[in-house]
Amino acid sequence: MGIIARFRDFKAIGLIGVLGLCVASMAEASPASFTIKNDNPLIHLHGRWDSSPGTWWAGSGFKLNVQDLQSLTLNLGPHTTQPLAAVGVSVNYEPFRTINVTEGANAIPLSASSTTLSLKKRSQSVVRINVEGWQDNRINLETIGLNAGAKLLPYTPQKLAFQFIGDSLSAGQYCPDGVDQAWTFLTGEDFKAEHNINAQPGAALTDIVSYGNEHGVSYQFFRTEDTGYYYTTDHNYTTPWNFARDQPEPTHIVIHIGANDNSQGVSAANFTQTYLTFIKNIRVHYPHQPIFAFTPWGWPNSDGSIGYYYQGVYEQIVKDRIATGDHNIFLVNTTGWVTWADVFPSNQHPSPSGHIKIAGLFTQWLNNWGLKAEKNWETPALV
Template sequence: MPVMEISPSSCHVFLLLATLAVGVVSGLTIQSDDARIHYHGRWDDSPGTWWAGSGFKLHVKNATTMKIQLGPTTTTPFAAVGVSVDYEPFFTVNASAGWNDIPLPAAPTFKRSDKSVIRVNVEGWQNNRINLQTIVFNRGATLHPYKPSKLSFQFIGDSLSAGQYLPLGVDQAWPFLLGEQFKAEHTINAQPGATLTDIPSYGNVHGVSFQFFKTEDTGYVWTADHNYTTPWDFRRDRPSPTHVVIHIGANDVSQGVTPDQFVQEYLGFLKRLRTIYRTQPIFVFTPWGWPSADGNVWYYYDGKYEEIVRKRIALGDSRIFLVNTTGWVTFDDVFADNQHPNVPGHAKIANLFSEWLENWGLRPERQWATPA
């Protein structure tokens, strides 16, 4: 049998590849089906993310390094992923298919020798797919169950809730900030350009009244490997939302949906939501409007949100509440070229809604359920 000769340089290459391979897989290896991973948001069976803010949480001890392996359906060339360690502010990692380093020391108070909480989510309302396969920590690290907060918000909306145009995407949007302030779990199903009414709008082939009940966000139609929808199993929401918040309608009016049509569409949506969220408080936002440089604010569907809430109460729904956001947003709070809330604007909205909720009777949790 002939003997293959290996040059010194070839040996060096083989050894380097072997070392890299060992470096990737050595240590605490966690597969995507591990029950100790706490998934939140919408994931398909691959598992892969849909909708802004979907991600996972880990409770780990003695972690010094972290890698995640992502599969082929991950957004190309990368998906912007938000990472928070021990509830510190989120920072961005651009993650792509293959192995990705998650820089744990980037969080200034990371306690390497203690149990710590690591949270990972997709930031964008588009290009937001990560296909999780494997998580690897250093040797000596141990994974523990994550205990979710008793308080859990479900947010439903459009670009005004999805974090469109923000540097960190949904991680800087008012729903996300509100959830953080209340030390709550929070899921955000919001799609820029989408109407509530199930009609095409700004690249969305469906409205939120259809898409909310699906695993996929409205971007599925542009995805060659997954251009179909699957029903969302609401039993997968862990925990089930304790409070539901809706802010929607800007795209309906721009697409010519009449006030009366909008009322009927909203009432039908609420009726269907009540088959899932039977007793949870539902908060209906009025529009904060489109502010202009001259100080004027254009409000749409004037009086119709009040009518929607009144009609639900008349049907016996005592757990629905109107949140009047008139005056909450001025021209200083938005990007001048598109009138969407800027970073300070989103923080302002979160603070105003937090104050509203506390006056209503809801208090933030004193500490996170899984302490860092």
Template sequence: MKVIITAIAFLMPIFSSSALSASTSNATSDSGLVIKNNDPRIHFNGRWDESPGTWWASSGLKLHVQNLKSLSLNLGPHTTVPLASVGVSLNYGEITTVNVSQGVNGIFRESAALQVGTSEGDLSVVRLNVEGWQDNRINLESISLNSDATLLSYVPSKLAFQFIGDSLSAGQFLPEGVDQAWTFLTGEHFKAEHNINAQPGAALSDIVSFGNEHGVSFQFFRTEDTGYFDTTDHNFTTPWNFSRDQPPATHVVIHIGANDAAQNVTDAAFVQVYSNFLVRLRTIYTHQPIFVFTPWGWPNADGTISQYYQGQYQIIVDQRHSIGDDQVFLVNTTGWVTFEDVFPANQHPTVAGHQKITRLFTQWLQKWGLDPELEWATPA
């Protein structure tokens, strides 16, 4: 079971991130070993702006530490008020929810699931990510470790998934958000790195949809998620530099279209915007396999399933094949999700429903030819 902890936040002077970025030299102080936010040994994943602050569910960081006994996050003013929920995993174990806020947040103080530093010289891997598709901003100023700890470099997995989607991929309505979604769980199954750019309510078409100012065909190429216009620090978007995705994605997975259908985007228009999106993706992911999900639809209590864009995803894939791109694959998810797998009030998959989708997709991928890594690349 996942433990939810409210981290202890202490008031402290907040220093500008530009000042912190001036030097990567770290110092030992009364608060321990202080790691600057631009230390190259911090492995950032997902979308971080220059402050640095997180956008999009699942964005986070990974640390490899020798002799880890304590860890605190020192967070700046762009952190969500009153708090942001982050998932923390120690040594690839279960994920524990920790609620953090501006100031100093002790991560390893209260949780039985996060026990560290049992033997001198032990190696530890700490993975941390924001869970929510909203209220998910953490503004990292520095990290404090115990004074006798040593920060090492994190070696990422050879496999790296890029997931693209909407609420059905972002973990909306789940207690622990994206960390219980099929996207995140698929990455974990394969012992892979994974970035998840999925925004509830957003269409693929660049239109206003359920509070989103832009569609994913626009927003995916931006640093910010579609909630940018409600944040306190800025109300604009900045291009994302895909060279910052390290390692680059080895596999791209797309599940999208529900909100286009809800906004009455026609079949022809949807096929066109999806095809154009794939053309643009191929400028970034020039050869990587791209997996196009068909909808599993909206299950009803009477056993029927409401579908949308039936047959159109096959057309999209066939068009790519017709121009010689044989690395685009259709994943037929028909029958994967029934009414028993969703919340009756909103027809989104439950925790068990996401676990079922994970099982079916990982089986599909292994039949396709992708096997999980035997072990994580960074030892713990």
């Protein structure tokens, strides 16, 4: 319900302002530079990357810690989404900005805002880059160019790391800045945490065809590629994901899914069994991490009513897991979290302000549960 079957004319969320954001000239010019190969171990990759290397799944990207940074160029290969892909860029932990990139050399604007010190006054800078789109979100990283005199340093990840699993309601579908405006991404930022987001718009948890997705999340979560593999003729296969590549290993798992199972007519009994099997399979990789299972916040209507689905099912799933001896799974009751004022009227998906509200409510829930945000970034931006 409410999911459009993978429109191919959606060319990177964040096209608004494309002329203003594709501004290589904004990058500070450097008379000379040196090149970092894509296999440099000091490039801290997060999310899912294939062997090209290229990104899959919204939010995948990398972090850099650079001494004496003045300019940065991304040299991207032919697997990059054409004509462009929208990426979020954050320098020194400032809010993410949308930059559109394409195959070839892309000079990334690094100028700090008026509220912070300029790059020239910093001896150590942290750059975070991720793909924003819920589809058409591939960047094929070949090399990174830095200004002469810059030095790549190790990036130390945060001790707290979220793994989010879901569908369009977790991927930021329809938001101008895509996943960077989603409650999942915002929650990770609120806690100063690392965060991987595996969310497929239109996908059911059950392994069925759903709104253009050839597989359900119960299958695709364990693969490198997202559902876009099916439409990408140069890479139309699925590769088992090596969970050892998740560095750091997630400390907390968050699942919000089921809307598309309900829309596809999956019975409550079948959905329950699929969910229980999915958690069992997750426990192979994450045996001890807390799992937070969201109940649906439903589909708000203009008359104030809410269309709920699988009522009571999530409560039973958690009870069934606890009965097996899994005492590290918790129900997050989201009833009443989202109203008509929090969604796009045309599709009932959370608007940017709605995602902010959801992130705030979940942050409060986690605080009450006992989880607190990290006080500092492990890799600081130093003056």
